[in-house]
Amino acid sequence: MKQSQSSEKKRERERERERMGREVSESCVDSLLTEMVSMYCNRLYANKPELAASRIDAIGYQVGHQLSERYTMERPRFTDHLDAIKFICKDFWSELFKKQIDNLKTNHRGTFVLQDNRFRWLSRMSLDPSAENGDVSQENSEASAENKAAQVPNMHLHFSCGVIKGALHNLGIACAVSADTSHLPACSFVVRIKP
Amino acid sequence: MIVCVAVVGHQNNPLYIQSFTDADDALKLHHIVHCSLDVVDERVNNPKKSGPTLNETFLGLLYPTENYKVYGYLTNTKVKFILVTTDLDVKDADVRNFFRRFHAGYVDAISNPFHEPGKKITSKTFAEKVSTIVKSFGFSSTG
Numbered sequence: 001m002k003q004s005q006s007s008e009k010k011r012e013r014e015r016e017r018e019r020m021g022r023e024v025s026e027s028c029v030d031s032l033l034t035e036m037v038s039m040y041c042n043r044l045y046a047n048k049p050e051l052a053a054s055r056i057d058a059i060g061y062q063v064g065h066q067l068s069e070r071y072t073m074e075r076p077r078f079t080d081h082l083d084a085i086k087f088i089c090k091d092f093w094s095e096l097f098k099k100q101i102d103n104l105k106t107n108h109r110g111t112f113v114l115q116d117n118r119f120r121w122l123s124r125m126s127l128d129p130s131a132e133n134g135d136v137s138q139e140n141s142e143a144s145a146e147n148k149a150a151q152v153p154n155m156h157l158h159f160s161c162g163v164i165k166g167a168l169h170n171l172g173i174a175c176a177v178s179a180d181t182s183h184l185p186a187c188s189f190v191v192r193i194k195p
Numbered sequence: 196m197i198v199c200v201a202v203v204g205h206q207n208n209p210l211y212i213q214s215f216t217d218a219d220d221a222l223k224l225h226h227i228v229h230c231s232l233d234v235v236d237e238r239v240n241n242p243k244k245s246g247p248t249l250n251e252t253f254l255g256l257l258y259p260t261e262n263y264k265v266y267g268y269l270t271n272t273k274v275k276f277i278l279v280t281t282d283l284d285v286k287d288a289d290v291r292n293f294f295r296r297f298h299a300g301y302v303d304a305i306s307n308p309f310h311e312p313g314k315k316i317t318s319k320t321f322a323e324k325v326s327t328i329v330k331s332f333g334f335s336s337t338g
Contacts, residue, residue: 011331065312070302072271074295076250170272170312172205 030124037155053158060162061169068167071095081193084171085112092167110193114164119187121160157181164189197280197293197329198263199224202301204313205273207232211316215329228277231257231265235275238267252298253291268294276301280332293332300324 037056045052071092078084089101093116103115157179165177174194181187202211214224234257254267257277264285268276276297278290304310304321 062308062312066306069270069272069274069305073298073302075252075271077252077269077271079250172273 026120030121033121033156033159037159041155049155053155056155056158057162057165060159061166062162063159064163064166064168065170066166067095067163068092068170072171078171081110081173082106084168084173085114085191087171088164088167089114096163110195112191112193113188114191115186115188117186119160119185121156122181122187123185125156125184154179154181157187160187161189164191196282197278197332199228199277199279200297200325200329201228201275201277202316203228203232203275203277206313207275208313209315210274210313211321211325213322213325215326224279227260227263227265227279231267231277232275234258234265235267235269235277239269253294255287266290266294268298270298274301289332293328296328297325300328 036059040052040055041049045055072087075087075091078087085104085106089104093099093101097116097120099116099118099120101114102117103113105113105115161177161179165175168175168177168191176192176194178190178192179187180190196215198216199212199214201209201213204210212225212228214221216224235254238254238257252268252270254269257265257267259265263279263281264283266278266280266285268278270276276294278293300321301316303324304316304318305312307318310316310318
């Protein structure tokens, strides 16, 4: 009798633990992401931006791969690609960013555009200050500064692209993901499913 | 009593297989698990038979043999969990509960950054967790 009671208590505690989620501070994730990008871009692969990009992408891939397993735990299996994409837009995004994707477009031939009007991982990012300082040779410097400003968030976005790609791969969908940030802090991800 | 549990990857590669008997019948249990994979494929590819339970992760009783009952579970990521038990009057709710906890343990194990996807699960913590779940199986309704 006593034993069954104590084991009941133990089970209750275990259930409690299963219900409780472990949470990570948002600013920690922001700093980690920034630090990771600068580490790969400026130190490890300073002269090879493509290589840095693919490394960052690979880290994101692993994160997405593991998270998708966790977040699909208590739901029925997906019937088609659209189902899985909808899962990414709604539940997966809610878990990661506490909001859903704002707009989803598709051409019904394997290309999906996921638009987030206020992407959390970019919302605290400021553009390169040199873009505002101006220079004597205005045209040239402005163009290069703009270029540079566009490059920095793109490096950060390789991680998010990797996360989406890893999640979809784990759900059995091979795809390529790219991102577009022409209107910060809005951000759109283009998912092309490989036939 | 649960005699064997197994985790099988999406390409039918074994990720984890553990038997819980003293007798030397591991090979037989592995064989049973191996046979059940075909039943899983059949269930998933012929949705007519399974009817309204289509796409649920819990696949129910896969097939009964003389001494064992074999249950299956298929995650969204096409990973299969197989359970072999000697209890002949098992409640479905118990098995569901078992798989739910087993899945939680599995997710924790593969979330380890040092775990390589598609490789066998060698985590000791996972093995301990599995044996705890296996030991407590069937108690929720009677104990």
